[in-house]
Amino acid sequence: xxxxxxxxxxxxxxxxxxxxxxxxxxxxxxxxxxxxxxxxxxxxxxxxxxxxxxxxxxxxxxxxxxxxxxxxxxxxxxxxxxxxxxxxxxxxxxxxxxxxxxxxxxxxxxxxx
Amino acid sequence: xxxxxxxxxxxxxxxxxxxxxxxxxxxxxxxxxxxxxxxxxxxxxxxxxxxxxxxxxxxxxxxxxxxxxxxxxxxxxxxxxxxxxxxxxxxxxxxxxxxxxxxxxxxxxxxxxxxxxxxxxxxxxxxxxxxxxxxxxxxxxxxxxxxxxxxxxxxxxxxxxxxxxxxxxxxxxxxxxxxxxxxxxxxxxxxxxxxxxxxxxxxxxxxxxxxxxxxxxxxxxxxxxx
Numbered sequence: 001x002x003x004x005x006x007x008x009x010x011x012x013x014x015x016x017x018x019x020x021x022x023x024x025x026x027x028x029x030x031x032x033x034x035x036x037x038x039x040x041x042x043x044x045x046x047x048x049x050x051x052x053x054x055x056x057x058x059x060x061x062x063x064x065x066x067x068x069x070x071x072x073x074x075x076x077x078x079x080x081x082x083x084x085x086x087x088x089x090x091x092x093x094x095x096x097x098x099x100x101x102x103x104x105x106x107x108x109x110x111x112x113x
Numbered sequence: 114x115x116x117x118x119x120x121x122x123x124x125x126x127x128x129x130x131x132x133x134x135x136x137x138x139x140x141x142x143x144x145x146x147x148x149x150x151x152x153x154x155x156x157x158x159x160x161x162x163x164x165x166x167x168x169x170x171x172x173x174x175x176x177x178x179x180x181x182x183x184x185x186x187x188x189x190x191x192x193x194x195x196x197x198x199x200x201x202x203x204x205x206x207x208x209x210x211x212x213x214x215x216x217x218x219x220x221x222x223x224x225x226x227x228x229x230x231x232x233x234x235x236x237x238x239x240x241x242x243x244x245x246x247x248x249x250x251x252x253x254x255x256x257x258x259x260x261x262x263x264x265x266x267x268x269x270x271x272x273x274x275x276x277x278x279x280x281x282x283x284x285x286x287x288x289x290x291x292x293x294x295x296x297x298x299x300x301x302x303x304x305x306x307x308x309x310x311x312x313x314x315x316x317x318x319x320x321x322x323x324x325x326x327x328x329x330x331x332x333x334x335x336x337x338x339x
Contacts, residue, residue: 002203002235010121021115031121038238038264085263086296095296099267105238107117 003043006105007051013107014057023112026057030109034067034102036085041066069102125239128207132242135214136225140332142325143225145243147265149258150231152251153275153308155183158228160308162190165318169325170220174213174227176205183228193218204235207242222329224321233262244328245270252276252283256290263297271302271320278307 014026029048033039041064048062071082073089074096080089082102088095120126136143148154162171173194175184184196195213197205210227219225227243229236237246248269250258253276259266266272272294274287291303304320306313 002238005202005204005206006121009124012124013117013119013121017115017117017119023115036264038234085267085298086260086293088296096299098299105121107119107121109114109116109118111114 003039003047004051006039006044007047010048010107011051011055011057014110015055017110018056021110021112023110024056025113026060026110027113028061028063028111029057029107030063030065030111032065032067032104032106032108034069034104035083036069036099036103037105038103039105065108067102067104069099071097071099071102073097122238122240125207128211129240129242132207132211132214135211136242136244137328137331139219140222140329141219141225142223142321142328143227143241143243144321144324145227145229145236145241145246146249147229147233147236147246147269148231148249148251149233149254152231152249152254154228154231154249155186157249157273157275157306157308158226159186159190160311160314161226161317161321162187162192164314165224165321166190166192169321170223172217172219172223172225174205174210174217174225176209176228176230178202178230199230203230203232204239205229205241206239210241222325222332224325233258233265237262237264237268244324247271247273249273249275250290252279252285252287256286257293259290259294259297266294266297266301269298269301271304273317274303274305276307276309277305277312278310 045062052058069082070079073080075092075094146154171192173187175196177183178199181196184194187194195217197209197213246269248265294301304313304316306317
């Protein structure tokens with residue numbers, strides 16, 4: 001349910017940046033979402049359409065760039081790819097992993113007028 | 114096309130950084146207590162406040178969608194408490210906590226306990242400016258909750274396994290639960306407690322005292338730098 005407030009934060013960032021980058025309207029929002037970020041892309045899309053109404057991003061498209069999670073395995077001493085937080089290292093089967101990417105939730109770029 | 118490269122949560126994180134500075138300057142240890150509804154958070158909180166009141170002067174921020182009944186329970190102990198109603202919201206955010214801090218009497222070097230909305234999903238993503246998230250899991254819930262709600266157990270530094278006085282009546286496998294939590298978060302600490310019998314509370318209080326010493330050391334280094 002917090003996708004709605006995430007979208008409100010997203011609009012907040014877009015409105016703040018409007019004066020910095022001097023744009024009046026947003027056509028596309030490119031959003032990077034790690035698959036371990038606490039967010040459900042479909043719920044985000046739904047909220048995005050509602051929250052953007054009456055803002056400078058009204059009617060804008062939402063392009064979601066998905067990022068595969070990566071973790072540092074202390075046993076192997078290298079970066080590996082994982083699917084879930086509780087998955088073991090695909091090489092050694094151990095759980096001494098530290099996530100190094102894949103939980104991002106970031107606006108990458110905007111197509112604007 | 115304009116490059117932004119900004120986290121969606123950057124606004125929240127900015128407020129959280131303000132809260133963290135405010136708390137650090139006063140040497141206050143802030144803990145963000147998270148759990149599902151009905152884990153016994155408020156009961157554990159009331160017991161903790163009663164036991165540590167003289168020593169740590171705890172203050173409380175209570176998050177719930179509606180009602181002030183939890184803040185009322187806390188105030189009955191004599192500790193200052195502010196209730197934040199999130200309305201339709203499913204979590205506290207750093208802005209709400211910042212407002213609450215303005216109205217809450219906090220002792221220098223004291224303890225701030227933030228009881229988040231009962232929800233194992235959304236509060237994981239929102240930094241409030243706390244020193245640690247503490248997740249409370251009761252033994253009447255499933256032992257596999259750490260992997261069902263991995264984000265929260267990953268975000269927490271300590272897991273309190275509550276209501277352990279009920280263990281003789283249940284099939285809850287404590288070791289398995291701990292092992293699953295460590296899979297999600299190898300750094301997580303774990304303490305078994307019962308607010309009813311008092312079991313494990315001394316370990317919990319020892320953890321709080323150690324964390325508070327770290328907060329105090331942080332303040333000393335801030336004032337030394339100034």
